Amino acid sequence: MSYRMIKKDGSCLVLEIAASFISHTNPGIPEGIICFIKDISVDQNEAENILIESEKLKVAGQLAAGIAHEIKNPLTSIKGFIQLMKAEEIPNKKYLEIMEDEIHRLDIISNELLVLAKPHKHEVNKHDLIKIVQEVIYLLEGEAVKKSIQIKSVIEEQKMLILCDIHKVKQVLVNILKNAIEAMDQGVITIHMSKNRNNALVSVIDEGCGIPDEYLDHLGTPFFSTKATGNGLGLMICQKIISEHGGNISVQSTQMQGTTFTITIPMTKD
Numbered sequence: 556m557s558y559r560m561i562k563k564d565g566s567c568l569v570l571e572i573a574a575s576f577i578s579h580t581n582p583g584i585p586e587g588i589i590c591f592i593k594d595i596s597v598d599q600n601e602a603e604n605i606l607i608e609s610e611k612l613k614v615a616g617q618l619a620a621g622i623a624h625e626i627k628n629p630l631t632s633i634k635g636f637i638q639l640m641k642a643e644e645i646p647n648k649k650y651l652e653i654m655e656d657e658i659h660r661l662d663i664i665s666n667e668l669l670v671l672a673k674p675h676k677h678e679v680n681k682h683d684l685i686k687i688v689q690e691v692i693y694l695l696e697g698e699a700v701k702k703s704i705q706i707k708s709v710i711e712e713q714k715m716l717i718l719c720d721i722h723k724v725k726q727v728l729v730n731i732l733k734n735a736i737e738a739m740d741q742g743v744i745t746i747h748m749s750k751n752r753n754n755a756l757v758s759v760i761d762e763g764c765g766i767p768d769e770y771l772d773h774l775g776t777p778f779f780s781t782k783a784t785g786n787g788l789g790l791m792i793c794q795k796i797i798s799e800h801g802g803n804i805s806v807q808s809t810q811m812q813g814t815t816f817t818i819t820i821p822m823t824k825d
């Protein structure tokens with residue numbers, strides 16, 4: 556059997572225990588027990604990390620397919636403006652500005668995709684959650700536009716500093732935002748950011764199909780998915796990452812109206 560114990564420092568210890576009776580002189584009558592106990596926490600943590608990484612790569616792969624398109628559009632416009640300017644004597648400032656914006660966008664999108672896909676060491680630093688959310692919106696805007704979905708953000712604060720592994724927090728936001736896009740055919744996704752005492756709150760509010768009551772309890776259970784191509788690991792990984800950051804995720808949903816996922820993460824001081 557395997558056995559989970561909580562250590563004094565709050566971390567989890569997973570033990571694998573194998574025991575059997577010893578009957579030495581009288582066969583069938585136990586005279587003692589031999590017991591092997593092995594600490595398999597490391598193996599389990601490693602397995603969890605591999606799972607988090609592979610889910611991340613899957614999502615990055617799906618996004619990359621869509622992003623090829625995102626990259627082609629600005630390139631076409633840059634090419635077009637170069638052609639136009641070749642025909643003119645003096646460089647056109649307006650065209651140059653548009654080209655610069657397009658290049659900036661290409662730069663951000665490809666960087667964000669790399670950040671998501673690259674393997675990373677676990678590293679905790681101070682980051683502004685507002686900036687993280689904005690970067691993730693940038694990455695997913697292309698997916699949203701393809702389905703005529705608009706992503707709006709309502710931000711009540713100037714700055715929301717948290718101590719976090721930025722790559723993991725991005726992974727959570729990408730997963731939740733992607734679920735919202737997948738639940739909708741069109742409409743608006745609102746990202747609301749606010750403070751509640753010492754906590755940063757991020758709500759992702761969609762106008763999608765909603766989640767039936769009988770499914771709400773299953774959210775975050777591995778392999779629970781209602782999608783033909785889903786694997787049902789996204790939310791489980793999101794919950795694990797956010798609880799590692801001392802926060803939690805809550806859900807509210809009304810069928811045919813929409814779903815709100817709220818992430819709460821403790822903030823830190825300047």
Ligand code: ADP
Binds near residue numbers: 789814
């Ligand atoms: P996957 O996206 O691979 O199915 P997830 O763990 O991300 O796995 O989500 C599990 C299930 O939760 C989804 O299949 C879907 O039924 C439901 N779900 C998650 N987010 C939403 C949402 N915003 N709207 C409706 N249903 C959702």
Ligand code: MG
Binds near residue numbers: 790
């Ligand atoms: Mg998902």
